[in-house]
Amino acid sequence: MIKIGLIGTDSHHSAYFPREVNLPYSEHYESARFTKVWGEDSAITKDKAEQFLIPEVVGSAEEALTDVDAVMILNRYGDAHYKYGRLAIEAGIPVFIDKPLSNSLREACELVSLAKAKGVPLMSCSHFRYDPCLADLPIQRPLRTGFVGGPRTGPFPDEKSLNPYYYAIHPVEIFHALMGPGIAQVEAHRTEELDNVIVQLSDGRRGMIALLNDKQYQWRAQMVGERVWANLDFRVQPANYRGLMRQFLAMVRQGRELLPTAWTLETIATVEAIELSVEKGGQPVTLRDVWPSDYLDLCPPLV
The missing domain is CATH 3.40.50.720 (NAD(P)-binding Rossmann-like Domain)
Known part of the structure; x- marks a missing residue:
């Protein structure tokens, strides 16, 4: 036991x-x-x-x-x-x-x-990394591109729920679970409605994450493989x-x-890079740009 x-x-x-x-x-x-x-x-x-x-x-x-x-x-x-x-x-x-x-x-x-x-x-x-729809995804990976949308902030009347690490981590991790590790660079543009994030992987593939400000419990993805498109709905479920x-x-x-904890760190670094890109007016930011210099041994090989 x-x-x-x-x-x-x-x-x-x-x-x-x-x-x-x-x-x-x-x-x-x-x-x-x-x-x-x-x-x-x-x-x-x-x-x-x-x-x-x-x-x-x-x-x-x-x-x-x-x-x-x-x-x-x-x-x-x-x-x-x-x-x-x-x-x-x-x-x-x-x-x-x-x-x-x-x-x-x-x-x-x-x-x-x-x-x-x-x-x-x-x-x-x-x-969401263990949502059944990931196991049922009828596409051979690696996927060519993908789009993931979900809330940027939590649905609670608490300032802590506005911290991007709290809820933006969900759509970022969904993207990572679908596209695989190797996120290298992001370019994030913020409007009143959302953060529109272009994601580049180290192998040259690109995708998009939309971090929405409406605080609704909805997470959706559209993934494209060699021959198949998949529209996925992610739910909070047992x-x-x-x-x-x-x-x-x-x-x-x-x-x-x-x-792998390397995957966990990659998703957190992606959130940090998104915030820095927003601060810089949408300029591209690599994960290496935000990685602590004294922990480069934990940094995945990024472009």
Whole structure:
């Protein structure tokens, strides 16, 4: 039985993931269990523990890391992820950190570098990477080009939801999952309605990401292969979290990184490059332009 600690209970994800493990009808009920939970709001945390049969509510994030085999850090916003992620890695515990891994590329690089140095398996991504429509995509890759549209900011009355790392990471990661790794350069133009982003990959392919300002829960993609066009609708659905949980538990069992952290860093660097391109009035910005110079060893080979 894999025992999992849960840190952070202020997001919907802190309900979605325990639902896939702790309830008797769930896929992993016989093989894994959330056994400890901690959150900054004690009332919300107690309610989640009761609802999803988590036996122990602890008094600190550090306590949630004791006597467990793995931990999931599910705080809603990325500004908390670095602190708690570092705690888990320092403790040597395999960890999933919800998107975004951090609100800065530098902090994300620090976490990945620390995890590699200590040999701790680390996973961080958008749940859309495990949307069933990706597995069903009837196109041989690499795709020739693609368009992805989705909200730039979150649908919450909180200034933190306006941070582009929080929600823009979703369409960026969908694009990355469809087109593959190797994003090299972006050119972003901002209007009142959207950020229109032209993306160039290191192999010369191009695509587009539209980051919309309407805050609607809609993510769509159109992908073009050699012979087939595909129109895809991405939804917030249990299957996404189920697929992600399968990958996380496989990582814990095997004791090694399965989803490359290099891909995670590439998506975060893409968001950072988009913001810099907007600041520069739509000038092209490469991922190398935004990559911290002291972490170039983590930088993929980019043009």
